[in-house]
Amino acid sequence: MAGAGRLQARFAALKAEGRAAFVAYIMAGDPDTETALEILSALPAAGADLIELGFPFSDPMAEGPPIQRSAQRALAAGMTLNGVLETVRRFRERDQTTPIVLMGYMNLLLTYGLVAFAADAAEVGVDGLIVVDCPPEEADPLADALDRTGVALIRLATPTSDDARLAVIARRTAGFIYYVSVAGVTGVKAVDTAGVGLAVERVRKAAGLPVAVGFGIRTPEQAAAVARVADAVVVGSALVDEIAAGLAANENVTSRVLETARRLAQAVRSVGQATVQA
Amino acid sequence: MNALPTPNDYSAYPDRAGRFGDYGGRYVPETLMPLVLQLEESYEAAKADPAFRAELASDLTHYAGRPSPLYFAQRLTEHFGGAKIYLKREELNHTGSHKINNCLGQILLARRMGKTRIIAETGAGQHGVATATVCARVGLPCVVYMGAVDVERQAPNVLRMNLLGAEVRPVTSGAATLKDAMNEALRDWVTNVHDTYYLIGSAAGPHPYPAMVRDFQAVIGEETRAQVLDAEGRLPDALVACVGGGSNAIGLFHNFLNDANVRLYGVEASGRGLDTGEHAAAINGGRPGVLHGNKTYLLQDREGQITEAHSISAGLDYPGIGPEHAFLHDVGRATYLSATDDEAIEAFQLLARLEGIIPALESAHALARLADVTRDVGKGGIVVVNLSGRGDKDLAAVAEHLARRA
Ligand SMILES: Cc1ncc(COP(=O)(O)O)c(C=O)c1O
Numbered sequence: 001m002a003g004a005g006r007l008q009a010r011f012a013a014l015k016a017e018g019r020a021a022f023v024a025y026i027m028a029g030d031p032d033t034e035t036a037l038e039i040l041s042a043l044p045a046a047g048a049d050l051i052e053l054g055f056p057f058s059d060p061m062a063e064g065p066p067i068q069r070s071a072q073r074a075l076a077a078g079m080t081l082n083g084v085l086e087t088v089r090r091f092r093e094r095d096q097t098t099p100i101v102l103m104g105y106m107n108l109l110l111t112y113g114l115v116a117f118a119a120d121a122a123e124v125g126v127d128g129l130i131v132v133d134c135p136p137e138e139a140d141p142l143a144d145a146l147d148r149t150g151v152a153l154i155r156l157a158t159p160t161s162d163d164a165r166l167a168v169i170a171r172r173t174a175g176f177i178y179y180v181s182v183a184g185v186t187g188v189k190a191v192d193t194a195g196v197g198l199a200v201e202r203v204r205k206a207a208g209l210p211v212a213v214g215f216g217i218r219t220p221e222q223a224a225a226v227a228r229v230a231d232a233v234v235v236g237s238a239l240v241d242e243i244a245a246g247l248a249a250n251e252n253v254t255s256r257v258l259e260t261a262r263r264l265a266q267a268v269r270s271v272g273q274a275t276v277q278a
Numbered sequence: 279m280n281a282l283p284t285p286n287d288y289s290a291y292p293d294r295a296g297r298f299g300d301y302g303g304r305y306v307p308e309t310l311m312p313l314v315l316q317l318e319e320s321y322e323a324a325k326a327d328p329a330f331r332a333e334l335a336s337d338l339t340h341y342a343g344r345p346s347p348l349y350f351a352q353r354l355t356e357h358f359g360g361a362k363i364y365l366k367r368e369e370l371n372h373t374g375s376h377k378i379n380n381c382l383g384q385i386l387l388a389r390r391m392g393k394t395r396i397i398a399e400t401g402a403g404q405h406g407v408a409t410a411t412v413c414a415r416v417g418l419p420c421v422v423y424m425g426a427v428d429v430e431r432q433a434p435n436v437l438r439m440n441l442l443g444a445e446v447r448p449v450t451s452g453a454a455t456l457k458d459a460m461n462e463a464l465r466d467w468v469t470n471v472h473d474t475y476y477l478i479g480s481a482a483g484p485h486p487y488p489a490m491v492r493d494f495q496a497v498i499g500e501e502t503r504a505q506v507l508d509a510e511g512r513l514p515d516a517l518v519a520c521v522g523g524g525s526n527a528i529g530l531f532h533n534f535l536n537d538a539n540v541r542l543y544g545v546e547a548s549g550r551g552l553d554t555g556e557h558a559a560a561i562n563g564g565r566p567g568v569l570h571g572n573k574t575y576l577l578q579d580r581e582g583q584i585t586e587a588h589s590i591s592a593g594l595d596y597p598g599i600g601p602e603h604a605f606l607h608d609v610g611r612a613t614y615l616s617a618t619d620d621e622a623i624e625a626f627q628l629l630a631r632l633e634g635i636i637p638a639l640e641s642a643h644a645l646a647r648l649a650d651v652t653r654d655v656g657k658g659g660i661v662v663v664n665l666s667g668r669g670d671k672d673l674a675a676v677a678e679h680l681a682r683r684a
Contacts, residue, residue: 058583059457059569061464062307068451080581106305106568111582133305133568137295156308160471165312183309184469 003150006127007099007175010049011210011231020227021049022268023212024261025103025236027070028053028087029079031243031253036074037087039257044098046258047265050212052130052234055084055104062132064187066237069244081108081117085124092125101128101154101175106138114145122149128175130154136168143172157203157211159183166206176210176232179203184215187237191216197229204231220267227268235264284609288535291602296485299608301601304484305568309468314571318486320391325493330386337382338497341415342372344379346498348505348662353632360652361515361659365635366502366530368666375638375667376498376526377408377479383494384477385412393475396420399463401428401456401522402593402640403435404667405479410444420444423462425455428592434671453586456522456596460570480523481600484571488600495529502662503533515655516541519664520643521614522558522593524600526666531612541613543651544603545643547589548616558587560599561607561614569597574604590619590679591639593667617646623679626669638667639675 014021024043029036043051056071056079063071088100102121109117109131121129129151134142139153146153152175157166160183169177181196182189191213200211213226214234226233242260246253285291291298296318304314324330338344347367355363368376388396396413398420400406406422413420422439426448429436439446452458460483467476481491499517506514517534519527521544534540549557557563560575567576569584577585577597589595606612617625625645630636637645644663652661669676 058452058585059461061461061570062309062468064465075583107576107578107584108582110567111578111580132307133571135304135306135308135311137311138303138305158307158309160309160312162312169308180309183471185465188469 002125003122003127004152004174005150006097007152010097010099011176014049018272020230020268021212021232022047022223022265023050023052023214023232023234024048024239025052025054025234026239026257027067027074028055028084029074029077030070030240031073031247032077033079033083033087035254037090038254040087040091041094042254042258043261044095046261047269048098048261050099050101050232052101052103052236053084053088055081055102055108057105057108060105062185064185064237066187066240066244070240081112085120088126089124099127100125101130102126103130104132106131106134109142114142118145118149118151122151126151128152128154130156130178132156136171139172154178156180159199163206166203170207173207173209176212177203177207178234179211179213179230180215181213182216186215189216190218191222191226193222193225196226200230220263223264224267224271227271233268284611288611291605292485292489296489298602298605301566301573301604302485302488303573304571305573306484306571307468309471313471314484321387321486321490324387324390330390334383334386338379342378342382343370344497345501346370348502348509350509351633354629354648357628357632358649358652360657361655361661363648363652364506364514364660364662365665366498366662368498368526368664369635369637369641369668373404373408373411374670375404375408376495376529377405378411379497379529380479380491380494380525381408381412381477385416388475388477389416391475393473394418395470395474396477397423397463397466397474398477398479399423399456399459400479401425401459401595402591402638403428403432403439403671404593404638406444406446407435407438407442409477409479410439410442413444414442421466422446423449423459423466425453425459426450427454428456431675432592432671433674455587455592457584457587464570479525481525481528481602482523482570482572482574482598488572488602491525492528492532492602495525496532498526498529498664499531499533502530506660506662510660513537513540514660514662515539516543516651516659516661518543518545518644518647518651518661520545520594520640520666521599521603522596522640523598524603526664528600528602530662530664535611542606542611543647544612544614545647546614546616547591547594547622547643548618549588549590551618552616556588557616558589558594558596559616560597561603562616564597566604572601574601575599575607590675591622591643593638593640594643615647615650617643619679621646623676626672626676635665636669637665638669639672641666
């Protein structure tokens with residue numbers, strides 16, 4: 001099972017458990033290829049139900065400072081899009097069940113070639129793709145390429161998406177919808193835990209897919225609050241910050257990231273859900 | 279790349295998706311999509327509103343000082359010994375460059391849309407100054423993102439922006455120049471969508487900016503057409519303009535696109551030389567890709583990572599180019615030449631000595647190709663160069679460059 005199928009299976013299993021998914025975001029190649037792979041491989045055991053793997057771009061216009069710096073470290077260490085796919089391939093040698101979604105920017109995909117990328121991503125075991133600067137209006141060539149492979153094109157919904165816009169977003173998407181809980185870049189503003197439930201309901205209804213919430217979730221408390229209303233809770237900047245802090249303190253970055261991931265996963269698992277429907 | 283069929287009506291571009299052929303589009307994060315679509319709608323409505331057009335025309339006349347003169351540069355013409363050279367004097371506009379044309383248009387639009395906060399990116403600081411100026415005039419707060427390197431090399435413009443009440447935020451990421459300032463401005467916009475208007479300074483970015491900025495700058499070519507007909511009784515043989523994002527160039531070209539006999543030359547900055555890799559020539563040294571909301575020619579490595587541009591001119595120090603220029607290049611309607619730092623400095627001095635005009639370093643890149651263009655067009659021909667800005671802001675950079683060479 002691969003692609004959208006692996007995502008569906010994971011969300012179905014979690015629904016049966018009656019809890020939300022914990023989604024961990026890290027950047028491929030940060031701080032270097034091998035350490036990132038070590039972190040990635042250990043994340044499922046630390047409680048990650050799904051993994052978002054960033055592919056680094058020089059000009060990440062929707063990222064705040066933590067993920068900007070993460071991309072810079074990965075690029076400085078020589079990470080390439082081929083290297084990202086190789087990282088996934090090696091992860092899949094030992095884990096065939098944890099879904100992996102790649103997240104990044106359009107120019108690298110265009111350079112690689114959309115059809116070639118879709119095929120290679122599917123082959124190494126990528127299940128979904130989020131392209132931050134590719135809204136539905138520009139996505140048809142990419143969606144066409146992915147359709148042939150079963151890799152899900154995952155779309156973003158935001159606080160600026162009204163119902164008409166949600167209908168546009170919901171077309172040609174699969175797996176889940178990623179609800180960006182704050183109008184802003186990653187890692188700066190904090191999620192409004194009181195308001196996010198209504199938004200998730202609206203998105204879920206429009207798309208008929210599970211809704212993951214991300215951007216602005218850093219603490220176990222925030223993660224637990226969002227887990228009560230969403231199908232998945234995404235944490236990125238807080239994990240990536242552990243890499244930066246570990247490097248600065250000359251400590252083992254892998255254990256720092258995994259320790260934080262564990263606490264967040266526990267928080268997500270600590271709450272049952274009343275409202276998960278999708 | 280010139281395999282595409284040549285269109286015969288350039289006014290049909292961009293199409294409804296914001297495309298000039300394969301270029302342009304709206305590659306922005308979803309948070310911005312509703313804003314970009316709303317901006318397009320508001321701009322279309324404003325464009326069709328006689329009251330909007332009348333107010334803009336009045337501002338251009340009474341505030342910016344338009345029309346700008348078309349000046350026959352006799353000594354420069356004699357110096358090169360070829361075609362007659364006319365200078366379109368955009369440097370005489372209020373604030374000292376063509377940038378004010380666009381800012382006056384967009385600030386009217388921002389107010390019509392009820393926006394209460396203005397942000398902008400700037401390289402040379404000319405667009406930042408023009409934005410700060412129009413914000414002061416209408417009493418709106420203004421934040422200008424400027425690469426830290428540019429804050430240094432265009433210090434007079436930072437002082438001007440501060441005097442005008444704008445907040446200049448130095449950007450230290452990347453090479454700390456125009457590309458990085460634009461990244462930061464986009465991040466601000468994503469964060470402050472509800473009240474903020476992003477006043478982009480060139481014919482680049484997501485649709486509708488390339489078309490809108492072009493339309494606001496098209497006054498340059500409209501006036502040029504009337505002025506050259508008045509002076510010479512015929513259209514010019516060639517137009518020449520420097521190209522950063524491409525707004526002064528497309529503003530000059532737009533009204534002549536369907537006149538197949540008028541040759542169009544854009545001049546990119548080739549910095550230390552095209553073969554050194556240290557340049558800002560997106561068409562001459564790049565390939566198509568997606569950055570800052572549009573598909574266009576970009577400086578990038580084999581992977582698609584954007585590479586740093588280099589130019590002595592802060593206003594040209596950008597790894598991309600507006601999407602309409604990418605299209606005009608592919609279909610062969612315009613020709614994109616380049617000029618090095620050294621050539622621009624030489625042209626800068628030449629214009630000062632021969633005509634008593636100190637040009638902006640950006641505009642000096644266009645002047646630097648006049649020897650070739652006037653020779654190709656030949657005696658009896660007419661060439662119009664866009665003098666997009668004045669050079670006061672560049673005196674320190676030029677002095678330093680000359681001292682280093684001496
Ligand atoms: C005087 C002048 N000319 C040209 C440019 C380049 O911009 P564009 O290519 O949009 O005209 C700038 C940009 O700062 C400028 O200040």
